[in-house]
Amino acid sequence: MLSFIGRSIVHKIITLFFVSIVSFLIIHLAPGEPSQVDPLNPKFTPEMVERFREAFHLDEPLHVQYLYFYRDLFTGKTISWKDNLPVLKKIWERFLNSLPLFIVGTILTWTISFPVGIRSALFRGGFYDRSSTFFAYLLISIPGFFFAYILIIFVVNQFQVPVIGMETFGIGDTAWSIRVMDRIWHLLLPSFLGATGGIAVLSRYVRSQMLEVEGQDYVRTAKAKGLSPDQVHYKHALRNALLPFVTMFGLILPGLIGGSVIIESIFAWPGMGRMAYEAILARDYPVILTLNFVSAVLVLIGTFISDLLYLVVDPRIRL
Amino acid sequence: MDVNPHTDSQDYQLDEPLAPKRTRFEEFWRLFKQNRLAIAGLVFFILFFVVAIIGLSLTSGNDPVLDPAMVRLQEKLRPPLTKPNFERLQPDEVPTLGVYVFGTDDLGRDVFARMLQGSWVSLTVGFVAVGIAIIIGIFLGGIAGYYGQRHIRINQLIAGGFLTAGAVLLITDLIWAGAVFLLCGLACILLSYLTKKSARSRTKPAWTRLWYFNTISIDTLVMRFVDIMLCFPSFFLILTVVALLPASIYNIMIIIGLTSWMGTTRFVRAEFLSLREQDFVAAARALGLNDFRIIFRHMMPNAVAPVLVSATIGIATAILTEAGLSFLGFGVPPPHATWGNILSDGKRFIFDAPWLTFVPGIAILLVVLSFNLFGEGLRDVMNPKLRERQ
Numbered sequence: 225m226l227s228f229i230g231r232s233i234v235h236k237i238i239t240l241f242f243v244s245i246v247s248f249l250i251i252h253l254a255p256g257e258p259s260q261v262d263p264l265n266p267k268f269t270p271e272m273v274e275r276f277r278e279a280f281h282l283d284e285p286l287h288v289q290y291l292y293f294y295r296d297l298f299t300g301k302t303i304s305w306k307d308n309l310p311v312l313k314k315i316w317e318r319f320l321n322s323l324p325l326f327i328v329g330t331i332l333t334w335t336i337s338f339p340v341g342i343r344s345a346l347f348r349g350g351f352y353d354r355s356s357t358f359f360a361y362l363l364i365s366i367p368g369f370f371f372a373y374i375l376i377i378f379v380v381n382q383f384q385v386p387v388i389g390m391e392t393f394g395i396g397d398t399a400w401s402i403r404v405m406d407r408i409w410h411l412l413l414p415s416f417l418g419a420t421g422g423i424a425v426l427s428r429y430v431r432s433q434m435l436e437v438e439g440q441d442y443v444r445t446a447k448a449k450g451l452s453p454d455q456v457h458y459k460h461a462l463r464n465a466l467l468p469f470v471t472m473f474g475l476i477l478p479g480l481i482g483g484s485v486i487i488e489s490i491f492a493w494p495g496m497g498r499m500a501y502e503a504i505l506a507r508d509y510p511v512i513l514t515l516n517f518v519s520a521v522l523v524l525i526g527t528f529i530s531d532l533l534y535l536v537v538d539p540r541i542r543l
Numbered sequence: 544m545d546v547n548p549h550t551d552s553q554d555y556q557l558d559e560p561l562a563p564k565r566t567r568f569e570e571f572w573r574l575f576k577q578n579r580l581a582i583a584g585l586v587f588f589i590l591f592f593v594v595a596i597i598g599l600s601l602t603s604g605n606d607p608v609l610d611p612a613m614v615r616l617q618e619k620l621r622p623p624l625t626k627p628n629f630e631r632l633q634p635d636e637v638p639t640l641g642v643y644v645f646g647t648d649d650l651g652r653d654v655f656a657r658m659l660q661g662s663w664v665s666l667t668v669g670f671v672a673v674g675i676a677i678i679i680g681i682f683l684g685g686i687a688g689y690y691g692q693r694h695i696r697i698n699q700l701i702a703g704g705f706l707t708a709g710a711v712l713l714i715t716d717l718i719w720a721g722a723v724f725l726l727c728g729l730a731c732i733l734l735s736y737l738t739k740k741s742a743r744s745r746t747k748p749a750w751t752r753l754w755y756f757n758t759i760s761i762d763t764l765v766m767r768f769v770d771i772m773l774c775f776p777s778f779f780l781i782l783t784v785v786a787l788l789p790a791s792i793y794n795i796m797i798i799i800g801l802t803s804w805m806g807t808t809r810f811v812r813a814e815f816l817s818l819r820e821q822d823f824v825a826a827a828r829a830l831g832l833n834d835f836r837i838i839f840r841h842m843m844p845n846a847v848a849p850v851l852v853s854a855t856i857g858i859a860t861a862i863l864t865e866a867g868l869s870f871l872g873f874g875v876p877p878p879h880a881t882w883g884n885i886l887s888d889g890k891r892f893i894f895d896a897p898w899l900t901f902v903p904g905i906a907i908l909l910v911v912l913s914f915n916l917f918g919e920g921l922r923d924v925m926n927p928k929l930r931e932r933q
Binding site: 246250251254365366367374376489507515 | 580711714767770771773774775776778779780782783784786787788859863866867870871883886887890893894897900903904905907908911912915916919
């Protein structure tokens with residue numbers, strides 16, 4: 225166990241090192257330079273460009289820039305080129321905005337997809353199963369931005385509530401109940417949209433796992449000895465079908481930093497996705513690279529946690 | 544060998560048809576027909592193919608039949624199926640069909656013609672991007688699966704390192720340093736070639752042993768590379784690179800392809816690992832076939848089923864990604880229409896002209912849905928485990 229953890233951590237650190245190199249190269253070898261992002265701006269004289277390049281080490285060779293960048297990142301001194309604010313603080317503020325979306329989206333995903341998947345596995349081939357299968361494909365296939373507009377039209381026409389932004393503009397000093405309802409309305413649509421893909425995929429996965437377990441011998445034994453269907457399905461089958469999902473808790477971690485670019489720009493939600501989009505447009509390399517690095521770290525931690533959970537949950541693979 | 548094995552009865556048996564009566568394709572089709580959703584997907588997929596090709600021929604050229612770029616400012620935001628106002632239009636501005644099938648947008652351009660033009664973009668993006676991903680995936684997965692247990696030696700590592708460094712330096716305009724590194728790499732290859740020859744005749748000195756020291760296996764190398772690629776958040780990576788590169792549809796295809804080959808690599812590797820141990824591969828090797836022929840003629844046809852399924856679903860994903868990029872305003876430069884940018888242009892008029900949102904949205908939905916259903920149908924048919932249950 226300990227040796228597994230040790231080996232895994234070493235592997236992950238090596239992977240992370242190469243990720244940092246690859247992302248740095250991708251960004252710096254792409255054509256165009258951040259100092260030339262605004263050539264029409266009259267304030268950008270050649271001297272300004274020169275000063276800019278010097279201030280951000282852009283005149284150094286690539287490997288020196290690489291060292292500078294990651295030294296700054298690890299000492300927490302990286303600053304955004306756009307507004308000179310510390311990158312980590314900026315990311316943290318946006319992260320707090322994206323967090324409610326992520327939490328509500330995750331709760332929606334896990335609470336909707338399990339009942340749906342289990343039910344369609346129990347009534348396999350029936351009307352419920354077929355229609356939920358079709359809806360799952362529909363949700364996977366619908367473009368997020370199109371679905372967003374359908375929902376916006378629907379909600380605005382039916383309930384007459386504003387949904388764009390984090391809260392209604394100028395709601396400042398009304399009763400707290402109205403403010404809370406307002407926040408909930410604004411939160412509901414984008415987090416549901418963020419969850420649609422997850423709901424569709426996860427419910428299909430729950431269904432196939434459940435079907436697999438329902439076909440096992442011990443489930444037949446349980447039925448044969450006369451247990452009630454509820455006991456067979458939920459005590460014998462479901463508990464074993466849940467095994468792989470325990471490990472998925474680790475894999476939702478990268479979603480923390482993801483933040484959907486498209487959904488957040490449609491709903492004018494000042495979250496991570498929007499910040500990434502703005503940073504890309506402004507060629508704000510420190511922000512792009514830091515986001516990339518943090519998300520790679522989260523992916524690696526996520527897979528690490530899921531490996532560990534696998535070890536804990538399933539004694540068969542404890543080597 | 545004077546015993547003649549051919550007795551009469553055995554000859555008679557050999558004349559009997561031994562192969563199953565149905566060919567593999569007939570068997571496949573028989574199973575596939577039972578899945579009604581998959582059939583619907585296939586039909587729509589063929590329809591989309593035909594529409595995209597017809598659309599390309601009708602909307603391209605100097606004097607297209609349906610002009611997607613014709614601006615008629617007096618006819619803007621007309622709802623679908625309205626007749627054009629003939630008095631206010633020049634004779635050459637009248638739409639060929641005599642009616643705006645899908646209405647017009649805010650510049651009075653015919654949405655029907657623009658949708659036809661965009662269908663070709665979606666089709667090519669899907670197929671080319673997935674084609675690139677499949678080629679990379681099969682290549683890397685095949686190498687990792689077939690040669691996986693071989694180790695990379697120090698000399699190969701050094702030579703490869705020199706060559707890569709040289710190439711990178713050449714790209715970054717350091718021609719002299721790059722050339723020096725490339726020469727060093729070539730010298731390494733030459734040196735290892737020479738030492739290999741001399742090592743046969745004499746006892747090896749210590750440094751050649753170090754020179755040929757085994758490091759990591761090829762399998763580890765390829766799979767670590769896959770792990771590295773999987774660490775990048777894919778849509779964010781695509782967005783970054785597309786935003787940094789000049790706007791062009793080919794860049795999008797290449798980038799979507801270059802960032803989505805990891806699944807295929809894993810599939811192909813897993814298949815190859817099990818196929819490599821099977822008897823027909825050993826037989827092929829015993830016959831003295833070269834590796835290339837064994838991999839592509841004997842093993843690949845047996846490993847292609849999961850690749851086909853993931854390719855079909857990959858096309859759906861690529862079309863969605865391209866639509867998302869167009870929606871954000873990247874990709875194809877403006878006058879050219881794609882389904883994503885028709886929707887993106889129309890979003891400002893969502894309450895006044897909902898057809899500008901719904902027509903491209905539903906088109907993308909149907910196409911992606913058909914690919915997904917078809918792909919899942921393929922997976923069900925090709926998976927013998929699921930087949931038995933039916």
